[in-house]
Ligand SMILES: Nc1nc2c(ncn2[C@@H]2O[C@H](COP(=O)(O)OP(=O)(O)OP(=O)(O)O)[C@@H](O)[C@H]2O)c(=O)[nH]1
């Protein structure tokens with residue numbers, strides 16, 4: 220069973236890539252499993268994966284911590300995938316996680332060589348983030364840099380949003396910064412570059428001897444600067460409401476609440492209604508919300524919100540509540556489920572192996 224670990228900062232496109240690749244790899248009958256992962260539970264990514272993968276793709280989730288701190292659960296999930304006959308497993312790490320080479324890849328290679336062959340550690344980058352986090356020397360910039368440094372394969376994603384010259388410049392910049400990695404360009408949305416990436420995954424092994432030095436105090440400080448909110452809301456309306464317009468309204472209000480100075484990692488909403496799933500994302504304060512999946516109108520629905528932004532969790536919870544309660548012009552009533560609002564705690568990997 221071949222395992223591909225996908226890392227990269229919040230909103231870089233890990234889930235989109237994982238699901239597009241799962242569909243493409245599974246098209247010839249290859250059995251594929253995908254694993255989502257988050258510090259909290261109630262995951263938008265799992266909701267989208269379960270709705271978006273074709274039958275035959277098994278979806279597992281690991282909640283409450285990243286792969287490195289939940290290594291034993293990862294091992295169990297891999298055993299389950301193997302028992303289900305999976306030949307390829309695609310696993311998405313938490314977007315604020317780094318040091319995967321030392322804490323996940325190397326231990327799997329050392330301890331579970333008969334269970335999995337680990338393919339290249341693949342780190343996705345949104346070109347827009349190269350310009351902000353990529354040049355920042357604060358703790359989040361440090362975390363972003365460590366994610367790149369340990370990659371076997373860096374994937375410049377969302378190339379449909381920039382022109383060819385910008386793709387070439389960003390590719391050169393990444394190659395200079397991480398000379399040990401192979402750099403690929405991808406649009407997970409259009410599929411450009413996907414077959415080449417899948418080919419890389421099938422042939423190259425993870426170097427795994429590439430653990431890089433990581434200052435855990437800075438890594439922890441970067442994670443702790445982020446507020447994390449996972450919450451489910453029950454929505455009802457007297458007349459059918461447009462779930463897509465509601466999602467966009469929430470995200471636009473949230474963006475206005477945050478302003479431009481607070482770094483937004485990723486705000487995503489999945490609305491489940493009898494008519495189907497609607498899903499929207501906002502990956503930066505400087506961008507507009509994007510509707511990824513749209514279903515028809517509904518009178519009752521369940522909205523799962525996962526928001527990560529650089530602000531205290533309690534303040535983030537209030538900002539999200541303001542946005543949700545204000546959305547829909549008073550026509551949509553929203554009742555909050557319990558909020559899981561927190562800042563990720565100090566990373567404590569179960570294992571750490573490697574040369575450094
Ligand atoms: N234009 C464009 N948008 C993309 C592409 N890949 C992903 N996106 C969008 O970027 C947003 C975030 O994508 P996700 O796949 O959820 O990102 P992620 O890295 O899994 O995010 P987290 O799990 O929160 O860290 C969504 O709105 C996607 O549709 C791409 O190739 N092109």
Ligand SMILES: [Mg+2]
Nearest residue numbers: 233234264311
């Ligand atoms: Mg994701």
